[in-house]
Amino acid sequence: xxxxxxxxxxxxxxxxxxxxxxxxxxxxxxxxxxxxxxxxxxxxxxxxxxxxxxxxxxxxxxxxxxxxxxxxxxxxxxxxxxxxxxxxxxxxxxxxxxxxxxxxxxxxxxxxxxxxxxxxxxxxxxxxxxxxxxxxxxxxxxxxxxxxxxxxxxxxxxxxxxxxxxxxxxxxxxxxxxxxxxxxxxxxxxxxxxxxxxxxxxxxxxxxxxxxxxxxxxxxxxxxxxxxxxxxxxxxxxxxxxxxxxxxxxxxxxxxxxxxxxxxxxxxxxxxxxxxxxxxxxxxxxxxxxxxxxxxxxxxxxxxxxxxxxxxxxxxxxxxxxxxxxx
Amino acid sequence: xxxxxxxxxxxxxxxxxxxxxxxxxxxxxxxxxxxxxxxxxxxxxxxxxxxxxxxxxxxxxxxxxxxxxxxxxxxxxxxxxxxxxxxxxxxxxxxxxxxxxxxxxxxxxxxxxxxxxxxxxxxxxxxxxxxxxxxxxxxxxxxxxxxxxxxxxxxxxxxxxxxxxxxxxxxxxxxxxxxxxxxxxxxxxxxxxxxxxxxxxxxxxxxxxxxxxxxxxxxxxxxxxxxxxxxxxxxxxxxxxxxxxxxxxxxxxxxxxxxxxxxxxxxxxxxxxxxxxxxxxxxxx
Numbered sequence: 001x002x003x004x005x006x007x008x009x010x011x012x013x014x015x016x017x018x019x020x021x022x023x024x025x026x027x028x029x030x031x032x033x034x035x036x037x038x039x040x041x042x043x044x045x046x047x048x049x050x051x052x053x054x055x056x057x058x059x060x061x062x063x064x065x066x067x068x069x070x071x072x073x074x075x076x077x078x079x080x081x082x083x084x085x086x087x088x089x090x091x092x093x094x095x096x097x098x099x100x101x102x103x104x105x106x107x108x109x110x111x112x113x114x115x116x117x118x119x120x121x122x123x124x125x126x127x128x129x130x131x132x133x134x135x136x137x138x139x140x141x142x143x144x145x146x147x148x149x150x151x152x153x154x155x156x157x158x159x160x161x162x163x164x165x166x167x168x169x170x171x172x173x174x175x176x177x178x179x180x181x182x183x184x185x186x187x188x189x190x191x192x193x194x195x196x197x198x199x200x201x202x203x204x205x206x207x208x209x210x211x212x213x214x215x216x217x218x219x220x221x222x223x224x225x226x227x228x229x230x231x232x233x234x235x236x237x238x239x240x241x242x243x244x245x246x247x248x249x250x251x252x253x254x255x256x257x258x259x260x261x262x263x264x265x266x267x268x269x270x271x272x273x274x275x276x277x278x279x280x281x282x283x284x285x286x287x288x289x290x291x292x293x294x295x296x297x298x299x300x301x302x303x304x305x306x307x308x309x310x311x312x313x314x315x316x317x318x319x320x321x322x323x324x325x326x327x
Numbered sequence: 328x329x330x331x332x333x334x335x336x337x338x339x340x341x342x343x344x345x346x347x348x349x350x351x352x353x354x355x356x357x358x359x360x361x362x363x364x365x366x367x368x369x370x371x372x373x374x375x376x377x378x379x380x381x382x383x384x385x386x387x388x389x390x391x392x393x394x395x396x397x398x399x400x401x402x403x404x405x406x407x408x409x410x411x412x413x414x415x416x417x418x419x420x421x422x423x424x425x426x427x428x429x430x431x432x433x434x435x436x437x438x439x440x441x442x443x444x445x446x447x448x449x450x451x452x453x454x455x456x457x458x459x460x461x462x463x464x465x466x467x468x469x470x471x472x473x474x475x476x477x478x479x480x481x482x483x484x485x486x487x488x489x490x491x492x493x494x495x496x497x498x499x500x501x502x503x504x505x506x507x508x509x510x511x512x513x514x515x516x517x518x519x520x521x522x523x524x525x526x527x528x529x530x531x532x533x534x535x536x537x538x539x540x541x542x543x544x545x546x547x548x549x550x551x552x553x554x555x556x557x558x559x560x561x562x563x564x565x566x567x568x569x570x571x572x573x574x575x576x577x578x579x580x581x582x583x584x585x586x587x588x589x590x591x592x593x594x595x596x597x598x599x600x601x602x603x604x605x606x607x608x609x610x611x612x
Contacts, residue, residue, distance in 0.1 A: 174459055179444070179452030179468065186434050186445045192396065193432035198420035198448045198511065207455050 001282065006274030008147040013266040017154070017226040020161030021047075022266070024219030026246040026258035027168050031212035034252035035176055036205060037188030039096040042083075042103030043216055043243050048235035049076040050217025051224040052110060052119065058128040060118055065131040069221065076217035079106075080209040088205040103240065111232035124231035132160075132225055157226045164222065165259060168215050172255050175211070184208055185253075216243075245305050251315030260316055268304070272297045330577050332371045332563050337576030340367035347372035347515055347546050348393070348424075353402030355388055362388045363399070364570040370515070375537060375547040377557040377578070380567035381590055386550045387429055389567070390519055394426045395419040407514055421448055423514035429523065429550075433500040435493035439484060442492050442503055443475035444468070446510025475510065482506045482536065498525040505536065509545075516540060518549035522556055534560050558582070566590060 013019055025047050032038040053072030057063045063071065087098045113121045120126075136156040142149050150158075175181050183204055186194045191201045224230040242265075250261020276293045279285045288296065308315070334342040346369035355363040363385040370376055378386050391397035393404060395416035403412040409422050420426075434442050444450075450471065451457045452464030479485045482502045487495060492503060501521060508516055521537070522530055538560055540547050551557055557564060557578060564581040566574040568590035574581055581587055 178458035178461075179450045179464055180455055180458035182437070182441055182445055183453050185437055185441075189434035189436055190432045192416075192428070193434060194445070195396070195416045196394070196420055196426050196428070196432075197446050197507065198417050198425075199445075199453075200417050 001275070001278030004147065006271065006278065009274055010267045010271045011146065012148050013270040014263045015158055015162065016266060017157045017161045017222060019262050019266045020158070020165050021219045021223035022243060022246050023165050023259050023262035024161075024168055024222065025216040025243045026250070026262055027165070027172060027255070028212035028214070028216035028219065029243055029247050030252060030255070030258050031172060031175075031208055031215065033247070034254070034257075035181060035188060036184045036208040036212075037092065038088075038205060038208065038212075039092045040099045040209075040212075041096045041237075041240055041244075042099030042101075044235040044237065044239040045079065045099075045103035045106045046076045046213040046216035047220030047223065047239065048103075048106060048110065048232075049079050049213075050220030051230045051235075052125070053217070054221045055125040055128040055224065055230050056118055058131065059125060065135070068128075068131075069218075072217050072221055073214050076213045076220075077210045080213040081206060084206045084209045088202055088209070100237065100240070103235070104237070107232055107235050110235075119232075120230075122232060124229060124234075126229040128230070129225050129228040154226070157222070161222050164218055168218070169255050169259060172215075176255070180204075245301065248305065248308060248313075248315055251318035253319075254315070254317040257315050257317040264316070265301075269297055269301065272300055332374060332577070333575075337580065339572045339575055340365075341369070341575065343369040343371045345372045346370060348404060348406045348548075350393065350404035351402060353389070353392060353399050353404060355385075355392055355397065355399045361570050363392060365389065365402075365567075365572055368565070368572055370546065370548055371563055372546050373541065373544060374562040375541050375549070375560055376563045376565060377561035378548060378550045378565050378567065379552070379554075379557055380573075383569075384567040384590070385570040386567055387519060388570075390426060390517055390550065393419075394424060394517065396426075420511075423511070424517065425508040425511060425513040425515070426517040427501075427504045427508055427519055427521065429519040431497070431500040431504050433492035433495065433503055436491055438489055439479065439492055439495070439503060440472070440475055440488045442507050443479065443510055444471055446507040447471040447474075448511040471510070478506045478509055481539075483532065498529045501525055502529070502533065502536075505533070509540070513545060515546045515548065518547065520550050520552065522551060522553050530556070554582075 025043055028046065029040060029043050032040040050072040053075035054068040057068035057071035083099065083102055087095050090098065110119050111122050115121070133153055133156065136152060138152040138155055140152050142151060143155055176184070183194065183199050186197070186199065187201050187204055194201050223234070246262045246265050247258050249265055250257030250259065273293055276285070276288070276296060277290060280288050280290055280293060330337065332343060334344055348370040350365055350368040353363060353365045354361065378389070380386055388397065392399045393411070395411065395414055395418070403410060405411065406422060406424055411419055434445065437445070450464060450467055452468065457463045476485065476488070479488055482505070484499060484502060484506065487499065492500065495503060501524070505518065505521065518537070521533060525533060534556060537547055537549070561578050564575060564578045565572060566581060566584070566587050573586040573590055574584045576584070
């Protein structure tokens with residue numbers, strides 16, 4: 001087994017652009033679930049709106065990068081408000097059902113051929129990143145990092161991606177440690193108590209949904225930017241549940257949690273794939289072939305998620321003290 | 328016996344000299360059941376008023392209606408010059424009418440101190456944009472922290488200030504909820520069974536706190552089953568049964584009222600005799 005190669009690939013995942021994209025989505029979900037208690041199972045929809053908003057603004061309207069980013073953010077904020085007005089008065093479990101349904105409905109709307117001039121239908125959209133890569137200051141070439149080497153584009157998207165993660169983390173840190181964040185936590189604990197103290201619970205929930213959704217939509221833009229392809233099937237429920245895994249792995253009501261959770265998750269995924277492929281090649285797993293390894297590792301991820309929720313529900317960074325009270 | 332609270336003789340729905348809350352024709356139906364049907368009710372300002380009645384009399388429903396946590400089928404009520412019918416609960420709280428809950432709602436995973444700070448209503452840092460600019464709210468935060476510490480001391484919770492509210496005992500949570508309600512200097516505090524589940528040693532200090540509220544000019548309305556407490560601290564008692572106000576007056580007089588005896592004996596008729604307080608029964612409650 002080529003251990004060095006496995007470790008290199010694993011290390012590459014730690015700083016991957018996809019990893020940064022998932023981390024952004026998980027940070028947004030931390031705002032929704034960890035700090036406000038909103039059980040949002042439609043996070044993929046916010047990411048999809050960021051991605052489609054950007055791509056449509058660039059390809060259909062011919063806008064530059066800044067305009068396209070703004071349009072993506074506006075789309076996801078508008079979705080948050082439209083989704084929030086009827087549903088944020090519902091109990092948490094009903095909100096979960098509505099968000100998952102809304103995310104699916106949105107994905108089908110993107111995939112339908114009725115609007116394929118704008119959305120690209122089932123094929124999605126591609127080649128919308130020209131303006132983004134035109135800002136790249138790094139000269140063309142190959143840049144080795146350990147045993148891996150990156151093109152100038154790959155380095156650029158990683159720099160932008162992880163800078164966005166850093167900015168989002170700082171913004172969330174400031175917000176959650178302010179009196180505003182304290183009100184959110186109060187709502188998470190008991191919204192009627194917050195109301196009885198004169199807090200406009202509905203307005204705070206909408207704000208939380210918009211902020212978390214905007215951060216996730218940046219994640220969505222980043223996600224489609226590295227390959228410059230945006231396909232509707234990307235934004236299914238599995239995308240949402242990957243985000244949940246990342247969030248719960250790190251710790252829901254923390255800022256560092258989603259970041260380290262995301263890095264751990266994707267490194268682990270790559271590591272298991274490397275090991276499994278190695279074992280298959282050595283003939284130790286005769287019931288598997290290389291093509292099945294990709295599926296098996298998600299099965300293992302599911303197992304890890306279950307074990308995590310059972311034995312360490314507070315995640316890596318969660319406060320153990322908090323958990324003593326929930327059993 | 329003359330009293331300074333009502334205009335004329337005390338009677339169900341009688342006018343008060345200086346009411347802080349006036350409710351008219353408030354009804355609430357749950358399907359075929361009429362939970363609350365109050366024609367006229369006035370709460371005297373600056374006094375401690377007890378709302379008593381057997382289980383299912385509609386006391387808590389009345390609380391929910393007055394504070395905007397439930398919507399009545401008919402009726403209107405005026406609090407301190409503000410018409411409150413249809414006003415959402417958080418705005419009711421902002422007008423100075425703060426309630427507590429029968430089942431205590433401590434914010435478990437917030438510290439005791441954060442629970443208290445959340446009770447403040449004028450914090451500029453609670454608005455989204457201002458929360459980014461620390462200088463805008465830092466001094467206010469300091470002020471309310473000092474106030475919270477003072478209240479915590481009064482309620483003997485100062486040793487717990489850094490603990491999660493979840494780590495408090497049931498009685499301490501009741502104290503915390505009451506202390507938190509006082510953070511905004513309310514005009515009217517509505518306590519829903521403040522003594523339920525509190526041990527007798529704490530009861531005494533809770534009673535003192537409630538009397539202290541009156542001394543500081545706050546009006547108190549509370550629901551309670553403990554007759555001893557009602558007699559001990561209230562200036563005025565309102566009795567509800569089957570959704571209606573059946574009697575009101577100063578505590579000593581109300582306890583002798585046949586309607587009250589009827590309402591309570593009716594309740595006792597279905598309950599285990601072991602639960603009936605002999606002393607209360609002798610006095611005809």
